[in-house]
Structure formats: structure tokens, C-alpha cells
Amino acid sequence: SSLSSGLNNPDMLKDCSSLxxxxxxxxxxxxxxxxxxxxLRKQKELCxxxxxxxxxxxxxxxxxxSGE
Known part of the structure; x- marks a missing residue:
């Protein structure tokens, strides 16, 4: 995904706009x-x-x- 590729691209992270x-x-x-x-919770689905x-x-x- 574009999200994971952005996190792994140092050049992108240097650019404030991209960050x-x-x-x-x-x-x-x-x-x-x-x-x-x-x-889903309200519909009682997948609970x-x-x-x-x-x-x-x-x-x-x-x-x-269990999320942090």
C-alpha cells in the first residue's frame, strides 16, 4: 500500500509536506x-x-x- 511504502521511503519522510x-x-x-x-458492534456482528x-x-x- 502507499502507506507502508511511504514509511519505508526515507526521501518521502524528509519532505514535510509528504510527512x-x-x-x-x-x-x-x-x-x-x-x-x-x-x-459492527452495534449490529452485534463479529463480536x-x-x-x-x-x-x-x-x-x-x-x-x-486488547489494543493499545
Missing amino acids: NKLLIELNTHAKLVLTNLNT DVLLIIGQSKIPAHRAVL
């Missing part, structure tokens, strides 16, 4: 992933964990819970 574009792309990608995971707190049951994605 800014890369950071924006990373931020946009992260937001898109979280938005899509939240949509592999059920959090039980008192009487509340919350379906969740293990990958999201």
Missing part, C-alpha cells in the same frame, strides 16, 4: 477502522466477547479491547 499527508492518512485510516468496528457488568451485557471485539 503531513502520511500523518493525515494514518489518522483518517484509524478513524475509519474504529467507525466500522463500532458499526467475540460479551462484557457483563451487573445486569448490563455489552458485545465487544476482542481486538479492540
Whole structure:
């Protein structure tokens, strides 16, 4: 992908404009992933964990819970 090739290209990282574009792309990608995971959670699709707190049951994605 253009993202991984950008991270491995020292000439691209020296250029502030290119670095800014890369950071924006990373931020946009992260937001898109979280938005899509939240949509799946709301639809109770691909949830592999059920959090039980008192009487509340919350379906969740293990990958999201373990993320740093």
C-alpha cells in the first residue's frame, strides 16, 4: 500500500509536506477502522466477547479491547 511504502521511503519522510499527508492518512485510516468496528458492534456482528457488568451485557471485539 502507499502507506507502508511511504514509511519505508526515507526521501518521502524528509519532505514535510509528504510527512503531513502520511500523518493525515494514518489518522483518517484509524478513524475509519474504529467507525466500522463500532458499526459492527452495534449490529452485534463479529463480536467475540460479551462484557457483563451487573445486569448490563455489552458485545465487544476482542481486538479492540486488547489494543493499545
